[in-house]
Amino acid sequence: MKIHLKTLGCRLNEAELETWAQAFQKSGHQITRQPESANLVVINSCAVTQDAARKSRNLIRRIHRDNPHAKLVVSGCYATLNQAETASLMGVDLIVGNQDKNRLVEKTLAELNMDSMPVMSTEPGEFSLFTRGRQRAFVKVQDGCRYRCTFCIVTIARGDEMSRPVQDVIDEINALHHQGINEVILTGVHLGGYGSDLGNNLSDLIKAILSKTDIPRLRLGSLEPWELSEDFFELFDNHRLMPHLHLPLQSGSDSVLRRMARRCKTKEFAAIVNRLREQNSCFNISTDVIAGFPGETDLEWQESFDFIKNTGFGHLHIFTYSRREGTKAASLPGQLDDEIKKRRSQQLHALANEMKQKFYEANVGNEFPVLWEGYRETLTKDTQRVYGYTPNYLRVGCVINNDESIENRTIGARITAVCEDYVVGELGDK
Numbered sequence: 001m002k003i004h005l006k007t008l009g010c011r012l013n014e015a016e017l018e019t020w021a022q023a024f025q026k027s028g029h030q031i032t033r034q035p036e037s038a039n040l041v042v043i044n045s046c047a048v049t050q051d052a053a054r055k056s057r058n059l060i061r062r063i064h065r066d067n068p069h070a071k072l073v074v075s076g077c078y079a080t081l082n083q084a085e086t087a088s089l090m091g092v093d094l095i096v097g098n099q100d101k102n103r104l105v106e107k108t109l110a111e112l113n114m115d116s117m118p119v120m121s122t123e124p125g126e127f128s129l130f131t132r133g134r135q136r137a138f139v140k141v142q143d144g145c146r147y148r149c150t151f152c153i154v155t156i157a158r159g160d161e162m163s164r165p166v167q168d169v170i171d172e173i174n175a176l177h178h179q180g181i182n183e184v185i186l187t188g189v190h191l192g193g194y195g196s197d198l199g200n201n202l203s204d205l206i207k208a209i210l211s212k213t214d215i216p217r218l219r220l221g222s223l224e225p226w227e228l229s230e231d232f233f234e235l236f237d238n239h240r241l242m243p244h245l246h247l248p249l250q251s252g253s254d255s256v257l258r259r260m261a262r263r264c265k266t267k268e269f270a271a272i273v274n275r276l277r278e279q280n281s282c283f284n285i286s287t288d289v290i291a292g293f294p295g296e297t298d299l300e301w302q303e304s305f306d307f308i309k310n311t312g313f314g315h316l317h318i319f320t321y322s323r324r325e326g327t328k329a330a331s332l333p334g335q336l337d338d339e340i341k342k343r344r345s346q347q348l349h350a351l352a353n354e355m356k357q358k359f360y361e362a363n364v365g366n367e368f369p370v371l372w373e374g375y376r377e378t379l380t381k382d383t384q385r386v387y388g389y390t391p392n393y394l395r396v397g398c399v400i401n402n403d404e405s406i407e408n409r410t411i412g413a414r415i416t417a418v419c420e421d422y423v424v425g426e427l428g429d430k
């Protein structure tokens with residue numbers, strides 16, 4: 001899909017555009033300078049003056065007039081302050097308020113049903129999975145993959161597995177911590193393959209990081225659910241390793257998994273999930289699923305849907321299958337109609353919401369240390385809402401006084417209620 005991004009207003013708006021461009025590209029989409037040839041246009045609007053608001057309105061109208069077929073997403077201050085007016089402008093498909101800006105790409109792809117196959121299996125997920133910020137950084141520890149999942153182009157695009165030496169990773173994490181970063185996410189194309197070329201493994205790397213750095217929080221990015229060594233699970237006894245894993249399932253039907261050439265079938269997947277939940281009942285497990293893989297029958301689809309529902313996930317990243325030249329799956333028989341793929345994807349989106357709410361509710365009453373972020377919403381002249389993340393990656397919102405700042409501090413909160421996109425926290429002692 002071709003995407004055109006346009007901004008009005010301040011430097012912050014420009015910086016956001018840059019972040020969105022990267023995230024769209026990582027999700028397999030292309031950025032174009034020509035609005036007329038785009039399938040999707042994203043506008044970051046401005047309302048700092050009456051004139052800026054007028055320009056924002058005119059820009060939305062012009063973009064739609066010049067390319068009426070493109071989907072149109074509007075974010076920024078004008079859209080946030082004038083939601084109803086923006087929604088009434090012709091061609092606007094989605095408004096993403098300022099409070100959701102850091103999830104604009106994820107929301108756009110999900111709500112406009114545009115999540116298509118990523119260029120490289122697991123890696124792009126990180127960008128929509130985790131927010132980047134002054135308190136959190138990604139550290140890439142590995143590249144390449146030696147497997148051949150039939151939908152994935154990674155082996156062709158990225159080649160052999162290559163791991164960074166342990167000391168390199170430790171040095172980078174220490175430097176980040178020194179700069180004030182409190183949470184590091186380890187990423188790789190095939191993170192579980194870490195060390196295959198060095199003679200060690202991911203567990204060894206985690207142990208070394210936990211013992212040779214003081215980084216308060218260590219998180220793992222997307223991790224294929226195989227090759228996990230026996231001692232991997234007990235690493236989570238150390239509370240600096242966050243109890244959240246994104247384990248790509250791709251399908252909950254074993255026959256589809258076989259056609260995908262996945263190394264982990266549903267029985268092994270379920271065993272891993274059970275083990276993690278036995279270890280910590282609040283463990284958050286999220287996953288990727290492909291809807292409409294070639295040859296997926298109604299029965300296989302139902303099997304997959306039931307498995308996903310019974311397992312229960314904190315978050316589902318849904319990809320609608322699309323053919324990618326160069327992959328084995330592109331030449332498999334039984335390519336499905338777009339209508340069927342779309343229907344299955346919509347069913348999964350509804351299930352994903354249900355499961356997320358259930359996970360939120362299961363955590364009500366619990367107390368967690370929360371790492372608070374910089375984003376704030378002014379509520380009244382005295383109060384503001386700030387957000388942060390628990391170890392198990394629940395997004396918590398809590399109300400504090402306008403003159404307070406808790407950014408980049410870890411302060412406990414008790415979860416008291418559930419909202420659509422976050423849980424409500426009551427702040428403990430500072």
Ligand code: SF4
Pocket residue numbers: 121122145146147148149152153154155189190224
């Ligand atoms: S394990 Fe499969 S899906 Fe993941 S990167 Fe390797 S080939 Fe791609």
